[in-house]
Amino acid sequence: MVHVKALQCSFCHQYVQKADFAGIPSVKVCATCHRGKISASEEAEKVRAFVKERREIPWQRIYRVPSYVNFSHRRHVLLGGLQCESCHGDLREASTPQPRPAFAISMNRCMECHDERKVDTDCLTCHH
Numbered sequence: 001m002v003h004v005k006a007l008q009c010s011f012c013h014q015y016v017q018k019a020d021f022a023g024i025p026s027v028k029v030c031a032t033c034h035r036g037k038i039s040a041s042e043e044a045e046k047v048r049a050f051v052k053e054r055r056e057i058p059w060q061r062i063y064r065v066p067s068y069v070n071f072s073h074r075r076h077v078l079l080g081g082l083q084c085e086s087c088h089g090d091l092r093e094a095s096t097p098q099p100r101p102a103f104a105i106s107m108n109r110c111m112e113c114h115d116e117r118k119v120d121t122d123c124l125t126c127h128h
Helices: 002-006 027-034 042-053 073-079 107-116
Strands: none
Touching: 027 042
16 A cells, blocks of 8 residues: 555544544545546545545444543554554555454453553553
8 A cells, every 4th residue: 555655644644643533534635645646546546536526435444442442542652652553553565445453452452562561551541
């Protein structure tokens, strides 16, 4: 996927360092590069059609955390220094958007990561 090779994740996911959520790119962000033909990729052409029609892309959400979990991208990325690959896998070789999560979102996975990094594991750190 050219995005990952050429751009920082935060170019499209603009809230990753500012908010609890990373943000899903608006068609205006996509239009930065996709106004004209940029490749022979069918996926790029789909994006270009949305840009041309000024219609938002119906992104498919693949990561979900339960409502009782307080997950903050800002806290993990900016303050914790985690790289996107830690949770989203290595996307440098992907040619299309991820169809499914790279890793299962589970309490065990989160606890292992917190333990490895010696981060607070008190229940109220993540649960409200």
